[in-house]
Amino acid sequence: MDESFSPTIFLYGMALVLAVGKAFTLTIWRTLPKPRLGLRQEMLQAWKNRRLQKQAATNAGQSPRKEPTAEDSSRSAEGAEREPHVTMPAPIDRRLISEPP
Incomplete structure (x- = not known):
């Protein structure tokens, strides 16, 4: 020979070539766009979201409602000022509602 x-030297050279190749491969894979979920996972996620929304709607519909009084509305308005994420519905002006003849 x-x-x-x-x-x-040959082994170190091969290790260097492999390391550089792997670094480039990882960089390229990181910059590629992420693939979408498969159709099965997408459908399962959509179904789960729909079930949660329906549950929330039925839970909100089951809560007992009472006619708000003037005292309750002022208390609710104060609470809404303290908690900005709570929205209050606009008061209904009874004069604008037309009564049937």
Whole structure:
């Protein structure tokens, strides 16, 4: 065998080539757009979201409702000022509602 060939240098060179190749591959894979979920997972997620929305709607519909009084509405308005995420419905002006003849 020729004295100019060194197995150690060859192994280090191959390790360097593999490391650089892997670094480029990982960089390329990281920059590629993420694939969408499969159709099965998409349908399962949509079904789960729909069930949760229906549950929330039925739970909100089952809560007992009472006619608000003037005292309750002022208390609710104060609570809405403290909690900005709570929305209050606009008061109904009874004069604008036309009565049947």
